[in-house]
Amino acid sequence: MKSTPINFQQKLGLISEHWQPRVVAEMNDYQFKLVKIQGEFVWHSHAETDEVFMVIEGALRLEFRDGKVELRAGEMYVVPKGVEHRPVAEQECKMMLIEPRGTVNTGDVGGPMTAQNDVWI
Amino acid sequence: MKSTPINFQQKLGLISEHWQPRVVAEMNDYQFKLVKIQGEFVWHSHAETDEVFMVIEGALRLEFRDGKVELRAGEMYVVPKGVEHRPVAEQECKMMLIEPRGTVNTGDVGGPMTAQNDVWI
Numbered sequence: 001m002k003s004t005p006i007n008f009q010q011k012l013g014l015i016s017e018h019w020q021p022r023v024v025a026e027m028n029d030y031q032f033k034l035v036k037i038q039g040e041f042v043w044h045s046h047a048e049t050d051e052v053f054m055v056i057e058g059a060l061r062l063e064f065r066d067g068k069v070e071l072r073a074g075e076m077y078v079v080p081k082g083v084e085h086r087p088v089a090e091q092e093c094k095m096m097l098i099e100p101r102g103t104v105n106t107g108d109v110g111g112p113m114t115a116q117n118d119v120w121i
Numbered sequence: 122m123k124s125t126p127i128n129f130q131q132k133l134g135l136i137s138e139h140w141q142p143r144v145v146a147e148m149n150d151y152q153f154k155l156v157k158i159q160g161e162f163v164w165h166s167h168a169e170t171d172e173v174f175m176v177i178e179g180a181l182r183l184e185f186r187d188g189k190v191e192l193r194a195g196e197m198y199v200v201p202k203g204v205e206h207r208p209v210a211e212q213e214c215k216m217m218l219i220e221p222r223g224t225v226n227t228g229d230v231g232g233p234m235t236a237q238n239d240v241w242i
Contacts, residue, residue, distance in 0.1 A: 001188050003188055003191055005191070005192040006196060006197045007196050008196070024196065026171075026199065027170075027171040027173050027220075030151065049149060050147075050149050051148070052148050052153075069122065069123070072126075073125060074128060076126060078146050078147065099148075
């Protein structure tokens with residue numbers, strides 16, 4: 001067995017760019033990704049899967065077409081599959097995404113904010 | 122959409138007993154469970170699934186037949202399916218488990234530490 005745990009702050013220290021999720025662990029066919037974000041992402045949805053957002057540092061706003069939710073460190077939210085959402089962070093926010101392997105960050109819309117998938121740190 | 126996030130400390134405040142996982146969220150067919158532990162659990166394994174341990178407060182030792190790993194707040198570990206393990210916490214530890222719905226805490230061994238499954242808070 002591997003004898004060291006995955007330390008979120010140590011891994012986050014390896015990330016410089018915003019909106020570039022990095023895989024730190026897999027459980028069955030799900031991936032745990034750390035990401036630093038700042039500003040507004042694109043509106044998108046994931047037709048095939050729910051998506052978990054967990055804030056580690058800072059604050060995240062998840063906007064929906066019919067409302068929004070504000071998350072801080074120590075909080076999580078599950079965006080149901082098929083629901084359009086837009087992550088927004090006024091200041092830099094460090095968070096974890098949990099979703100099936102192969103899930104693309106921009107979901108069904110693509111575009112220039114689409115990150116390379118399955119990049120490990 | 123629900124307009125409030127899941128706050129770990131608020132949910133943990135609703136838990137009094139040790140070794141009684143409580144479900145706080147579902148993502149597809151996976152559950153996020155919060156639990157307070159103290160002392161030694163039983164040796165067990167889960168034949169069908171990996172299992173994620175994420176420490177929120179305190180310290181956790183995961184013992185394996187061939188070693189151990191020590192986790193603190195802000196750290197996680199994935200125990201691969203089929204691998205015998207024993208969680209131990211010298212002092213009270215607050216943590217999150219992530220695993221498929223239906224996963225029993227004592228896995229294949231059962232016994233008196235088996236908790237009621239699928240209890241939400």
